[in-house]
Amino acid sequence: GENVEQHPSTLSVQEGDSAVIKCTYSDSASNYFPWYKQELGKRPQLIIDIRSNVGEKKDQRIAVTLNKTAKHFSLHITETQPEDSAVYFCAAILTGGGNKLTFGTGTQLKVEL
Amino acid sequence: NAGVTQTPKFRILKIGQSMTLQCTQDMNHNYMYWYRQDPGMGLKLIYYSVGAGITDKGEVPNGYNVSRSTTEDFPLRLELAAPSQTSVYFCASRGLAGGPDTQYFGPGTRLTVL
Numbered sequence: 001g002e003n004v005e006q007h008p009s010t011l012s013v014q015e016g017d018s019a020v021i022k023c024t025y026s027d028s029a030s031n032y033f034p035w036y037k038q039e040l041g042k043r044p045q046l047i048i049d050i051r052s053n054v055g056e057k058k059d060q061r062i063a064v065t066l067n068k069t070a071k072h073f074s075l076h077i078t079e080t081q082p083e084d085s086a087v088y089f090c091a092a093i094l095t096g097g098g099n100k101l102t103f104g105t106g107t108q109l110k111v112e113l
Numbered sequence: 114n115a116g117v118t119q120t121p122k123f124r125i126l127k128i129g130q131s132m133t134l135q136c137t138q139d140m141n142h143n144y145m146y147w148y149r150q151d152p153g154m155g156l157k158l159i160y161y162s163v164g165a166g167i168t169d170k171g172e173v174p175n176g177y178n179v180s181r182s183t184t185e186d187f188p189l190r191l192e193l194a195a196p197s198q199t200s201v202y203f204c205a206s207r208g209l210a211g212g213p214d215t216q217y218f219g220p221g222t223r224l225t226v227l
């Protein structure tokens with residue numbers, strides 16, 4: 001089955017700096033890669049996703065890049081703000097075939113003033 | 114649409130008691146999932162369902178049971194509660210067949226077993 005590794009487990013940045021979280025996956029057939037943000041005491045919420053036919057996707061301050069050859073994908077947050085502080089999870093799935101998202105172990109991002 | 118709803122929000126059980134965590138979605142999604150999240154940890158899949166009448170085990174199914182009699186509902190049953198089942202439980206749903214793959218989570222149920 002799929003295995004997703006996520007690094008780093010904790011990340012501390014100064015407000016305004018950029019943050020990068022990286023994930024690698026094992027199943028080359030996986031074709032959908034979402035990122036979730038979970039604030040303390042809240043449910044995980046989808047913030048951005050990317051499909052295997054696209055190399056990069058941006059949405060305002062957040063972007064995701066995918067390298068299918070190396071089987072890794074990354075979340076980039078620019079101009080970080082205190083409200084970006086949360087736990088971020090990456091995930092991978094083969095849609096239409098496998099039915100289960102495989103999640104990474106999470107990254108605790110702390111944006112310091 | 115209300116999305117994915119869960120009840121109760123909080124519950125305290127005594128060891129050996131049983132309870133059912135309710136999950137309902139109004140998006141006509143085929144796939145539904147139950148996860149548990151221990152403090153400071155990631156999400157572990159307990160059970161999932163690909164449609165009414167079909168369920169399968171996830172990573173940590175021991176001590177739990179599920180049923181899927183309708184598309185909308187996917188209850189999780191704890192038969193003999195143990196302290197190790199103290200956790201936050203999230204239900205999630207995903208996709209119509211051939212449709213978007215986005216997975217939506219419910220608000221969670223915080224369970225404490227004493």
